[in-house]
Amino acid sequence: VTTTTRGRTGHVRFPTPTMRDVAAHASVSAMTVSRALRDDPGVSPETRKRVLAAAEALRYRRNDVARGLRTGRSSGLLGLVVTNLSNPFYSEMALGVESLAAEHGLRVVIGNTNGEAARELQLVDDLASRRVDGMIVIPAGHDHAHLDPAALHGLPVVFAASPPSGPQVDYVLVDDFGGTRAATASLLAAGHRRIGFLGLQRSLWTGAERLRGFCAACEDAGVPVDDDLLRMVAPEPGAAEAATRELLGRADPPTALFAANNRNTVGAYRAISAAGSGVALAGFDDVPLADLFTSPVTVVTYEPAEIGRQAAQLLLDRVLAPERTPTHPRHVTVATTLKAYRPG
Amino acid sequence: VTTTTRGRTGHVRFPTPTMRDVAAHASVSAMTVSRALRDDPGVSPETRKRVLAAAEALRYRRNDVARGLRTGRSSGLLGLVVTNLSNPFYSEMALGVESLAAEHGLRVVIGNTNGEAARELQLVDDLASRRVDGMIVIPAGHDHAHLDPAALHGLPVVFAASPPSGPQVDYVLVDDFGGTRAATASLLAAGHRRIGFLGLQRSLWTGAERLRGFCAACEDAGVPVDDDLLRMVAPEPGAAEAATRELLGRADPPTALFAANNRNTVGAYRAISAAGSGVALAGFDDVPLADLFTSPVTVVTYEPAEIGRQAAQLLLDRVLAPERTPTHPRHVTVATTLKAYRPG
DNA sequence: CTGTTAGCGCCTTCAA
């Protein structure tokens, strides 16, 4: 009858008891403790009672890590790699992932890449080494080779917000094209013929889709797209405002603007407001509380949490029931809604 | 020379190789692989090269879970239990925790309680079973016995946003009292003598502190607090707006209002705005983009990410260097700033 | 420099 007495991290405080400690305390074998704690039928009621009492007395908590190692079971962890957790979009999405994971008894490990491809590489590697059951990734870079399940021994991966380039994996997207087309159409329906576009970096997939939606709406309406009114805005504070100022200062300024994301919408709003210009504004992504603003804004909204839930569902399919999940990549597109904010 | 061939989760796709597979491939022992992968000096350059080549060929990735079990090292995981991840406050805080944890090579496991004490209990238990190295908790309930390190075998716990009741653990708070006092003082300095207070549920610690700060400022100014102007607002949509409407409709309405959190501030703003009333408004928590609103608002701001970083620092002290960390509980208060939003 | 033995905490298998 021996008792483990090592501390948690070298600094001995309260030794974490093991099954053998409980076994010794209850005068049974570790095996019996294991069975009792698992509610295994083959344990007599009174033995079980003694074991549970001993476990309680020692405040014993089974080590799920060791348990998982032996049972060959998975870690029960999902990895979630995002570019910027402080962005409400991603945090709501994270909540969607967390809630669905929790419903199935899984936990979520988060990693923030800051949009840096190197950090993403490192994070994915680390999560794989920790043997997460799968991961959901908002890709930071354009090279996705390291996210190929083939390179990860079949570890399921789901892309969110932008599609995989190369790897045959599941992905969830927002209807960037359709949402932008609808918003642009509403500007066109209001009579606007010269519409400026505040886009994203050319390398971004979402940026390309939104620009495509913009052009499609113009095409639908038979309105030619004036390349001079297209601006690709750097993701820096003030850039959208400056671009808008410049557009409004032209000899033939646009009568309306479409901003390709939240940041651009707010920047454009500021510039329009400062210029006292009556230019109409629509944008992608919600702008909470915009109904309290002084001028109207129309936005393309969607539920970020829904993206998280859908991504988690695709992942859980493969994690929990791989044999019942098609091997080919599946994808889901989350719908958008047009929302008009008007003062008062 | 045997080779493991079991799959990841029963459904065989790509078997995850083990060290023995790499060893067989490189015609060495598993021990040599272990050493080579660890950059242990006692391996000849060419053996190491062969091992690394074999690992590469098999896309081998060391199992950190098994490794941790053997080395007795910690899991390298921090638990973060929040009440509502979709609240920007908590998501920014989560980012603060993640960034500091990442700097030390630790990952963060998140759990969302939805403010439910039962869920918190379950989460804390689960995280402890997963042998996280410590946890940061935004408490959902008032009973904190389950968060006492004494009950968790010394597992370090840090409270954030509200203090522990009972357990002797570290905690990080916002200067609820000082921030509210300063904001209230600014209303008093502007000449207001009848100020309404839209508070939180009476059971909340932060609610009590903010009310205390409000009363202190009034006391400082020699202005008696009119109990009739104090409203404790339920955390339901529309409640703050309704309470404000009621206050404004009184025979002797207040000339200014202080709202104890973001939700109340926005609700009060709506009611004031709808009534066309000129009542001044100040509130706790930032209201992003309020400078685009039609009327001015003053808010008490602070950096949520800073709370996360501070909490993570307190936790990391105990996780990484327990012997150099005082055993008594420490606490940090994050400062607030007054921020006046004015249109135009 | 390399390999063997043993065991982290738990559970599967088989024997008592």
Added chain:
DNA sequence: TTGAAGGCGCTAACAG
């Protein structure tokens, strides 16, 4: 109903 042996994947502690 209970226990002993063995091993999950990895690595300390010893050989050689």
